[in-house]
Amino acid sequence: MNVIIYHTNDFHSNFNNLKKVHAYIKANKTADDLYLDSGDYTDLSSIIVQADSGKSAxxxxxxxxLDAMSLGNNEIDLGKEALVELAKSGVPLLSxxxxxxxxxxxxxxFSSLILQRAGKRFLIVGLSPYYSKNFEHASYDLFFMMGGVTTEEPIVLLKEELEKQKGQFDYAILLSHSGLFVDKVILEKLPEINLCLGGHTHDIATFKGYSQSGQGEKLGKITLEITDTGIVESENIQIDLIEQSNERFDTLYKEAETTTTQILSQPLPIIRELAFDALNESELINFICDALMKEKKSDLAIMHTGIAEQALINPVSKKSLIENFPSKLNPTQYQLSGKAIREAILLSFDVKHIKNSGKGPGFRGRILGTLGFSQNVQVEKSTGQITIDGYPLEDDQIYSVITDDYLQRGSGYPSLKVGDHEATFEPGFIRDLVEKYLLDEEIFASSKVQRVFEEVL
Known part of the structure; x- marks a missing residue:
């Protein structure tokens, strides 16, 4: 007799990929099989997730x-209270x-659960991200703690959980949202784990005792042969899924969409529309920079224009703000030298550079974009002259900067990078900041103030 374990990870609210998995599972999964997911199913760029903190999704x-899912960083980003509600969904959530x-x-x-299939007991253990790629401890807690959640060192806890359940299971499966590099270390240290189903690094990796399935575009399929002497992994493959009709899923998705629209489409009051240009200075980015300065007093604010998708156009709603600002990026304050700021500003003049994709952690936009600044900054492109509050930018002076954690990580503009321990991260995303100041007449007025000039003033 065989037990088949189907596995996914990192959908990031790509419901088209889920639709394919849904069709395949409905057609092929038997009562003796398992379907498991290793986290980051949700993504805050999705309006369906935003509408009710993931419950409809x-x-x-x-x-x-789905028989069980481990919690990825994107689920944890929903916050503690949302996790408590998600746990009532009917899908066991593990970490x-x-x-x-x-x-x-x-x-x-829960840390784990035991499921019985084909007369055997399967221990399913969940694990959430803790280590960075450099194996720094608690590397996500700066963000998790804003939502009321913290993480603890996993390997000791995994050992304790396996010891606690000793004698109660025939086969141990770890759902790890830790990344392939961490999973390999865990498997080396914990040989009691028979199968690790990974996530987080979006790898497509398949080898004995391990599977990770990209971003939901593939479906892991692990066949276990149930023998008189134990359980043997006889096959581990990735299935390429094809588009097919799925009326059941379409109906459920439409219902979720309808609920989302009702919740998020209520118009928000706004003073006026704001123009936008990803390659040049615009009112919308000026508005964001001035709002950052009002939110957290600093020497200057800097923002990449790729944070937005288009102009701020009426009617404005929570739905339109999510669509216009899909990235999950927090206001972030830290200190930089004038030299580092100057280097970034000069790079922002490079048309080829600012048209790059902008790919980076938390970024869901389409283009890197140029840089925008708070109204106390003036930049002359022809001469490279930069002033702050009327005084020339000094290379050896230290300035307090308010921006987002995308630029803080050096994404797109390497000179703006500092370590997480050097920065202060504020709750909420940039789109939440925009919503907060939609009726601030002072900031709407200041957004018209020009900051970047082609010629000498």
Whole structure:
């Protein structure tokens, strides 16, 4: 007899990929099989996720016959209260190493569960991201803690969980949203784990005892042969899924979309529309920079124009703000030398550079874009002259900068990079900041103030 384990990870709210998986699982999964996911199913760039903190989206997974899911960083980004509600969805949510800020377990989130298939007991253990690619400890907590969640070192906790369940299972499966580089270390240290199903790094990786399936575009299929002496992994492959009609999924998705529209499409009051240009100075980016300065007093604000997709156009709603500002990027304050700021500004004049894709952590836009600044900054492109509050930018002077964590990581503009420990991250995303100041007459007025000039003033 065989047990087939189907596996996905990192959908990031790509519901078209889920639709394909849904169709395949409905057609092929038997009562002896398992379907497991290793996290980052949700993504805050999705209006369906934003509308009710993932509850409608999770119902699509329930109908896909998902047996268990580990919590990825994108689920944790929803915050503690949302996780408690998601745990009521019917899909078991697993994480050995997340806690609330008092280091207590979060209601409804479990370290593991045991499922029986073909007369055998399968221990399913969940793991959320903790290490960076350089194996720095608690590398996500600066962001997780803003939502009331913290993480603890996983390997000790995994050992404790395996010991706790010893004798209660025949086969141990780890759902790890840690990345391939961490998973390899875990497998080396914990030989008791029979199969690790990974996520987080979006790898398509298949080898004995391991599977990771990209970003939901493939479906992992691991066949276990149930023998008299134990359980043997006889096959581990990736299935290429094809587009096909799926009326059931289409109906469920339409219902979720309708609910989303009702929740998020209510018009928000706004003083006026704001123009936008990804390659040049615009009112919208000026507005964001001035709002950042009002939110957190600094020497200057800097923002990449790729943060926005288009102009701020009426009617404005939570839905349109999510669509216009899809990136999950937080206001971030830190200190930089004048030299580092100057280098970034000069790079922002390079037309070829600013047309790059802008790919980077948390970024969901289409283009890097040029840089915009708060109204106290003046830049002369022809001479490279830069002033702040009327004084020339000094290369050896240290300035307090307010921006977002995309630029803080050096994405697109390397000279703006500092370590996470050198920065202060503010709750909420840039789109939340825009919403907060939609009726601020002072900032709407200042957005008209020009900051970048082609010629000498």
């Amino acid at each position: 999770m119902q699509l997974m329930v109908d896909s016959q 050995t190493n997340i806690r609330d800020l008092n280091h207590k377990n979060i209601d409804g989130i």
